[in-house]
Amino acid sequence: MTKTTFKNAPFSVQCNEDDESQGMSQHQIHLPFFEQSKTLRCVKAYLDEGIKEPKYYRPLIQSIESLNEGDAVYLSINSYGGYLDGAVALINAMRSTDAEVHVCIDGMAASAASMIALAAPSISVSPYANMMIHSATFGSFGKQSDVISHAQFVDSRVKKLMSEVYMDFLSEEEFAEVLMGREIWLNAEEIIERLDNRSVLQEKRYKKMQAEAKKAERVSKSKSKIKTEDYIPSEEES
Numbered sequence: 382m383t384k385t386t387f388k389n390a391p392f393s394v395q396c397n398e399d400d401e402s403q404g405m406s407q408h409q410i411h412l413p414f415f416e417q418s419k420t421l422r423c424v425k426a427y428l429d430e431g432i433k434e435p436k437y438y439r440p441l442i443q444s445i446e447s448l449n450e451g452d453a454v455y456l457s458i459n460s461y462g463g464y465l466d467g468a469v470a471l472i473n474a475m476r477s478t479d480a481e482v483h484v485c486i487d488g489m490a491a492s493a494a495s496m497i498a499l500a501a502p503s504i505s506v507s508p509y510a511n512m513m514i515h516s517a518t519f520g521s522f523g524k525q526s527d528v529i530s531h532a533q534f535v536d537s538r539v540k541k542l543m544s545e546v547y548m549d550f551l552s553e554e555e556f557a558e559v560l561m562g563r564e565i566w567l568n569a570e571e572i573i574e575r576l577d578n579r580s581v582l583q584e585k586r587y588k589k590m591q592a593e594a595k596k597a598e599r600v601s602k603s604k605s606k607i608k609t610e611d612y613i614p615s616e617e618e619s
Contacts, residue, residue, distance in 0.1 A: 423453040424480075428471075432463030432493045435470035442470060448480035456484045456501070462492025465517055469542070472500040486510040486572065496546045504576060512567040514547065516560050549579040 424444050445454055454475065462468075475482045475497075484501035491513035498504060498512075517539045522528065540560065547556060551565070559565060567575070 421451055421453070422448055422480075423455060424448065425455045425457075427457045427459075428494065428497065429457070429459040429488075432460055432467045432471075432497070434464050435466050438467060438470055438474075442474045445474045445478050445480070448478050450479040452480035454478060454480050454482045456482075456497070457487045458484060458490045458494050458498050459486075459488030460491065460494035461489055461513075462494045465493055465496075465539070465542075468493035468496050471497050472546075475501055486512070489513070496542070499546050499550055506569050506572050506576070508569055510569040510572060512572050514551065514559055514565045514567075516543070516562065549582040550575050 424441070426441055448454065456471075456475075475484075481503070482501055483503040483505065484498050485505045485507065486498050487507045488509060489511050490498045491511075492515060495512050495514050517535065523531075543559070544556070547559075551559065555563075555565060
């Protein structure tokens with residue numbers, strides 16, 4: 382699918398008929414001007430059922446991938462969760478697009494649905510929103526060694542994803558408890574409070590990273606300057 386940023390209309394110049402016959406330089410009555418239009422796209426989807434397998438979202442993801450800067454994605458969430466792989470597919474689509482992405486929690490955002498919501502760069506919360514957070518539920522069968530290997534793999538994968546999505550939204554103690562089996566239920570006010578706290582913590586972390594980067598740059602320049610000053614040309618070079 383070809384990506385196009387804007388669909389621009391042809392430039393148009395308005396003038397009266399006398400101008401056309403006598404020339405634009407003579408007897409010009411109105412100032413010529415041009416108009417340029419652009420077409421923006423908005424993809425809207427309602428996640429108001431169980432989160433399904435990734436292939437179920439293939440057309441939606443393809444549409445999101447075709448968007449460009451200036452376009453928009455709007456997702457409404459009212460779901461009790463479902464397949465983790467489906468949630469991961471949607472999260473990847475949100476993070477890779479150049480479009481603006483906004484998620485609104487209109488009702489329940491439980492389990493995998495909460496991960497989709499919290500992974501979005503922009504979130505709004507309706508007055509009747511709720512959220513439930515817990516660890517993954519899965520099953521495995523086969524040889525003992527295969528079951529153990531699969532369980533270890535899923536555990537590692539889920540922990541990594543959850544630690545990224547719930548960072549600063551859950552405390553370290555809460556996150557550890559969730560991994561041990563606790564369910565956390567939140568109403569709209571509690572969700573908003575935690576989102577506000579997360580924004581503050583993220584801003585502090587960003588400023589700290591900026592300060593560390595500037596400090597590292599100054600140290601690098603200082604070392605480079607010292608090496609230049611320590612260099613003494615040989616007799617042949619002089």
